[in-house]
Amino acid sequence: MRVHGIPTRTIQPLPDGSAVEIIDQTLLPHRYELRRLATWQAAAEAIAVMRVRGAPLIGATAGYGLALACNADAADAALHAAAAGLVETRPTAVNLRWAVERMLAKLLPLAPGQRREAAWREAAAICEEDVAQNQAIGRHGREIIRTIHQRKGGAVNVMTHCNAGWLATVDWGTALAPVYAAFEAGLALDVWVSETRPRNQGAALTAWELKQHGVPHTVIADNAAGHLMQQGKVDLVIVGADRVTANGDVANKIGTYLKALAARDNGVPFYVAVPGPTIDFRLTDGAGIPIEQRAAREVTHIAGRDPESEVTEVQLTPDGSPALNPAFDVTPARLVTGLITERGVCAASAAGLRGLYPA
Amino acid sequence: MRVHGIPTRTIQPLPDGSAVEIIDQTLLPHRYELRRLATWQAAAEAIAVMRVRGAPLIGATAGYGLALACNADAADAALHAAAAGLVETRPTAVNLRWAVERMLAKLLPLAPGQRREAAWREAAAICEEDVAQNQAIGRHGREIIRTIHQRKGGAVNVMTHCNAGWLATVDWGTALAPVYAAFEAGLALDVWVSETRPRNQGAALTAWELKQHGVPHTVIADNAAGHLMQQGKVDLVIVGADRVTANGDVANKIGTYLKALAARDNGVPFYVAVPGPTIDFRLTDGAGIPIEQRAAREVTHIAGRDPESEVTEVQLTPDGSPALNPAFDVTPARLVTGLITERGVCAASAAGLRGLYPA
Numbered sequence: 249m250r251v252h253g254i255p256t257r258t259i260q261p262l263p264d265g266s267a268v269e270i271i272d273q274t275l276l277p278h279r280y281e282l283r284r285l286a287t288w289q290a291a292a293e294a295i296a297v298m299r300v301r302g303a304p305l306i307g308a309t310a311g312y313g314l315a316l317a318c319n320a321d322a323a324d325a326a327l328h329a330a331a332a333g334l335v336e337t338r339p340t341a342v343n344l345r346w347a348v349e350r351m352l353a354k355l356l357p358l359a360p361g362q363r364r365e366a367a368w369r370e371a372a373a374i375c376e377e378d379v380a381q382n383q384a385i386g387r388h389g390r391e392i393i394r395t396i397h398q399r400k401g402g403a404v405n406v407m408t409h410c411n412a413g414w415l416a417t418v419d420w421g422t423a424l425a426p427v428y429a430a431f432e433a434g435l436a437l438d439v440w441v442s443e444t445r446p447r448n449q450g451a452a453l454t455a456w457e458l459k460q461h462g463v464p465h466t467v468i469a470d471n472a473a474g475h476l477m478q479q480g481k482v483d484l485v486i487v488g489a490d491r492v493t494a495n496g497d498v499a500n501k502i503g504t505y506l507k508a509l510a511a512r513d514n515g516v517p518f519y520v521a522v523p524g525p526t527i528d529f530r531l532t533d534g535a536g537i538p539i540e541q542r543a544a545r546e547v548t549h550i551a552g553r554d555p556e557s558e559v560t561e562v563q564l565t566p567d568g569s570p571a572l573n574p575a576f577d578v579t580p581a582r583l584v585t586g587l588i589t590e591r592g593v594c595a596a597s598a599a600g601l602r603g604l605y606p607a
Numbered sequence: 608m609r610v611h612g613i614p615t616r617t618i619q620p621l622p623d624g625s626a627v628e629i630i631d632q633t634l635l636p637h638r639y640e641l642r643r644l645a646t647w648q649a650a651a652e653a654i655a656v657m658r659v660r661g662a663p664l665i666g667a668t669a670g671y672g673l674a675l676a677c678n679a680d681a682a683d684a685a686l687h688a689a690a691a692g693l694v695e696t697r698p699t700a701v702n703l704r705w706a707v708e709r710m711l712a713k714l715l716p717l718a719p720g721q722r723r724e725a726a727w728r729e730a731a732a733i734c735e736e737d738v739a740q741n742q743a744i745g746r747h748g749r750e751i752i753r754t755i756h757q758r759k760g761g762a763v764n765v766m767t768h769c770n771a772g773w774l775a776t777v778d779w780g781t782a783l784a785p786v787y788a789a790f791e792a793g794l795a796l797d798v799w800v801s802e803t804r805p806r807n808q809g810a811a812l813t814a815w816e817l818k819q820h821g822v823p824h825t826v827i828a829d830n831a832a833g834h835l836m837q838q839g840k841v842d843l844v845i846v847g848a849d850r851v852t853a854n855g856d857v858a859n860k861i862g863t864y865l866k867a868l869a870a871r872d873n874g875v876p877f878y879v880a881v882p883g884p885t886i887d888f889r890l891t892d893g894a895g896i897p898i899e900q901r902a903a904r905e906v907t908h909i910a911g912r913d914p915e916s917e918v919t920e921v922q923l924t925p926d927g928s929p930a931l932n933p934a935f936d937v938t939p940a941r942l943v944t945g946l947i948t949e950r951g952v953c954a955a956s957a958a959g960l961r962g963l964y965p966a
Contacts, residue, residue, distance in 0.1 A: 277925035441928075443906070445804055445828040448923055451907075455928040467930040469804040469906055470830050471862025475898070475936035478864070503830025505837070509868040539834070547802070547828055548810075550909060552921025562911025562921055564807055566636035569800075569814040571826040577834035 249414040249421075249428065249461050251280065257419050258305055259312065259375065265368050266319070268312045272299045273415060277456035278553045285309075288317040288330040295344070296337040298447070302416020303490045303526050304378050307343030310334045311371035314351040315364070322363040327355060339538040340499055340576045341490040342528040347374055375418045381523040382420035384590035389426020389486065389521060392593070393435055396483050403436035403464075405483045407473060410444045410501035411453035412488025412521065422488040422521040424454070426588065431463050439465040440482060442473055444501060446546040446573060470503050474510035484517040486588070492520065492527045496581030496596030497534030502574055508583035517585040524590060527601065534578035547571035608773040608780075608787065608820050610639065616778050618659065618667050618734065624727050625678070627671045631658045632774060636815035637912045644668075647676040647689040654703070655696040657806070661775020662849045662885050663737050666702030669693045670730035673710040674723070681722040686714060698897040699858055699935045700849040701887040706733055734777045740882040741779035743949035748785020748845065748880060751952070752794055755842050762795035762823075764842045766832060769803045769860035770812035771847025771880065781847040781880040783813070785947065790822050798824040799841060801832055803860060805905040805932060829862050833869035843876040845947070851879065851886045855940030855955030856893030861933055867942035876944040883949060886960065893937035906930035 250256065260269050267286040274297065275281050283299060285291045291313030294300050300309045317330035331348045338344060354370045355363045396404050410416075412423035420428060430437055439458055443451035451467050458465040468476065476482050485507055491499040498504070498520050511518035531537060547564075548571050554560040565571065584596035594600035609615065619628050626645040633656065634640050642658060644650045650672030653659050659668045676689035690707045697703060713729045714722045755763050769775075771782035779787060789796055798817055802810035810826050817824040827835065835841050844866055850858040857863070857879050870877035890896060906923075907930050913919040924930065943955035953959035 278922075443804065443923065445802065445830055451924045451928075456925045459925050459928055465928065467906055467924050467928050469861065469932070470828075471804055471860075471865065472931065472933055472936075474864040474868065475861060475933050476931075478936065501830075502828065502834060505833040506830065506865040506869060509833065509872055510865060513868055547826055550911065550921070550923070552909065552923045554913065554919050554921050560913050560919065560921055562909070562913050562919055563637075564802065564909070564911045565810045565826050566815045566818050569636075569810075569818050569824065569826050572831065572835075573828070574831055574834050577831075577837065 249419060249457060251460050258415055259300065259308055259418060261312065261368060261372065270294060270300050270309070271415070273301060273453060274299050275559065277452050278559050286316065287320065288313040288334065291316055292333050292337050295334070301449070302411060303341035303343040303488065304417040304422065304523060306338065306341050307347035307525055308375050308378055308418050310344050310347045311351055311374040314348065314355070315367035315371045318364040318367040322360040324356065327352065338540060340540045343525050346525045350374065378418040378523065379420060381590035382417050382422060382425045385422055385521050385523060385588050386420055386425030386429035388593050389519070389588045390429035390433060392484065392519065393426055393430040393437065397435045400483065403438050405438050405440060405481055407440040407442070407476070407482045407485045407507065408454060409442050409450065409487045409504050409507055411449040413454050413457045415453045415457050416488060422523060423486040425521060426486060427463060428461065437464070439463060440476060441465050441467045442470045442503070443467060444503065445470055448550070449501070473507050477510045477514040477516050482516050484519060485511050486519045486521055489520050489522045489526050490576055491537055492522050492587065493531040493533050493537065494529045494601065495533045495598050496584060496587065496601060498579040498584060498596070499534060499537045499576050500579065502577050505577040505579045508579045512583050518583060519586050519588050520584055520596065521588040524605065527605065534580065537578055540575040542573045542575045544571040544573055547573050608778060608816060610819050617664055617774055618671065618777060620671065620727060620731065627675070629653060629659050629668070630774070632660060632812060633658050634918065636811050637918050645675065646679065647672040647693065650675055651692050651696050654693070660808070661770060662700035662702040662847065663776040663781065663882060665697065665700050666706035666884055667734050667737055667777050669703050669706040670710055670733040673707065673714070674726035674730045677714070677723040677726040681719040683715060686711065697899060699899045702884045705884045709733065737777045737882065738779060740949035741776050741781060741784045744781055744880050744882060744947050745779055745784030745788035747952050748878070748947045749788035749792060751843065751878065752785055752789040752796065756794045759842065762797050764797050764799060764840055766799040766801070766835070766841045766844045766866065767813060768801050768809065768846045768863050768866055770808040772813050772816045774812045774816050775847060781882060782845045784880060785845060786822060787820065796823070798822060799835060800824050800826045801829045801862070802826060803862065804829055807909070808860070832866050836869045836873040836875050841875050843878060844870050845878045845880055848879050848881045848885050849935055850896055851881050851946065852890040852892050852896065853888045853960065854892045854957050855943060855946065855960060857938040857943060857955070858893060858896045858935050859938065861936050864936040864938045867938045871942050877942060878945050878947050879943055879955065880947040883964065886964065893939065896937060899934040901932045901934045903930040903932055906932050
């Protein structure tokens with residue numbers, strides 16, 4: 249999507265295969281800076297501290313992480329070490345494990361001397377597939393928005409949570425792909441952006457990318473989501489996912505479950521946009537999903553732009569008050585109207601998923 | 608309750624009746640400063656910018672506001688002007704209108720020369736009644752906590768939202784009165800404090816007052832409330848109210864409704880602590896409650912303590928992204944397990960309320 253009017257991707261290999269370039273998302277929305285990752289350790293650090301985040305982009309970065317590992321040492325032991333180091337950075341998004349396993353399955357059968365070139369090619373393929381999947385999600389989701397638009401005869405109010413936009417993927421996004429597709433098709437819409445404490449991916453990233461692309465939007469506190477639905481100001485909710493289990497349960501950014509409850513209570517359709525690599529058929533339901541616990545400091549402190557235009561971190565809580573920071577929650581399939589996948593829209597159920605993804 | 612070990616109230620008249628002293632709550636938790644209000648306009652400003660907040664404390668401040676008005680001019684016209692100026696500061700909490708009407712009903716029948724002394728006496732009476740009501744709420748709510756404690760045989764995990772502690776009242780609090788009463792009775796408990804964006808009354812005020820009083824607590828992002836209930840880590844929720852209508856609907860800080868939905872979905876009891884003056888029998892249900900819309904800046908910016916220990920406001924959103932800031936929502940009575948009043952616990956229904964408050 250566009251940054252300062254220029255079509256941009258969130259991750260790009262350098263032409264000489266020496267490094268990949270990412271947008272450092274920890275600096276947004278206040279500073280737009282690219283950052284080069286030249287080692288798998290740098291890729292792992294970028295995932296761990298969330299310079300890159302979003303399940304699909306984490307997967308893509310891990311793919312390139314193994315390509316970077318091949319630059320240094322393509323032997324089995326080195327690749328296994330890099331794979332382990334990448335997988336342990338974040339536990340909830342299944343795309344990370346998926347991408348690492350895919351890369352290893354491609355590389356390990358090859359002679360070490362052939363691995364480097366194959367690795368860069370495979371990582372690029374993961375990225376291209378991500379873009380294509382998201383475009384397909386966009387087309388399928390756009391028709392949901394179109395139907396509401398036709399029924400309503402006015403701008404469609406879409407609520408989202410966290411950032412499942414193009415910044416969370418290589419391009420287009422998952423939850424926002426339908427928004428961009430509808431916007432490009434000329435359908436009037438307005439996006440409710442919940443700020444998504446504690447890391448404010450909504451206020452910082454979703455608002456930024458929608459603004460860059462010219463899509464009308466309004467930022468709200470997470471707490472306001474239910475009230476707006478009660479007031480009839482939300483036509484549908486679309487969120488992304490970090491992992492969907494075989495029965496359709498959805499792990500996504502903390503707070504997603506509350507929005508799903510409010511949607512159900514107010515008869516608002518609640519969709520989850522999810523590409524194939526985010527579906528974990530090995531887990532029967534959401535109870536098995538590991539929920540990442542992040543640092544308390546993300547709750548007790550927050551970064552923003554101070555009056556001197558410097559990015560500063562300020563403390564919100566009294567000294568000595570402890571905080572807890574679970575990063576994800578699980579929305580039960582029963583609260584999900586449908587899953588928007590690259591293969592079409594299905595029920596959030598084992599039957600729905602197996603209809604699109606036969607075993 | 609205690610500040611630095613010293614029993615303190617949130618509002619105190621000076622002995623000479625020239626002013627009242629409040630805690631400037633906009634500076635907490637980083638600075639504890641008292642502030643003198645010597646005119647009704649200063650009282651109105653303190654309510655409007657939330658130096659004082661919380662339905663009962665707003666009522667108490669409005670009561671003293673009319674006493675301050677009498678210091679300057681006790682004629683009918685002056686009192687009506689002060690009453691109007693005070694009432695218009697904030698629309699949702701019904702205690703404000705209640706206190707102003709009570710003061711006028713007391714003062715207007717008197718000769719102007721008698722009004723000043725009567726006004727200070729009446730405002731003090733409002734405060735004393737608030738303290739007594741909250742203590743009674745504490746006793747009734749403590750028994751709910753005790754019952755859970757006996758069944759569970761361990762620390763009771765209480766979740767609250769916003770600040771309905773002693774800082775929201777003259778002393779003891781509404782939602783936190785049962786917590787303090789249980790704590791004083793030696794019942795083990797731990798309080799989940801949701802930060803309550805956008806103004807963070809949980810992270811800033813509830814955490815501060817619990818810490819000052821030595822009550823165990825943990826701050827969470829608002830988004831984490833549902834997940835903790837899913838995990839069985841919440842035994843009950845107690846919140847305050849800005850207005851309860853005749854049928855038991857509850858207007859309270861934005862986000863309360865989401866917690867009530869999550870409590871219902873997980874079988875967690877959801878109580879609202881509400882003193883008599885917060886009940887609006889003139890409104891049949893919550894649809895009629897005016898919901899205050901506050902400045903977008905409260906969403907786009909946040910204040911905290913910077914690395915140099917200065918309180919600084921930082922911007923969270925991209926330049927030019929609009930924000931919406933409804934300050935309250937309405938939790939339907941059907942989601943409320945019970946109302947904890949100074950007269951006992953009742954169902955959130957017309958029958959329940961009329962049982963305790965006959966017409």
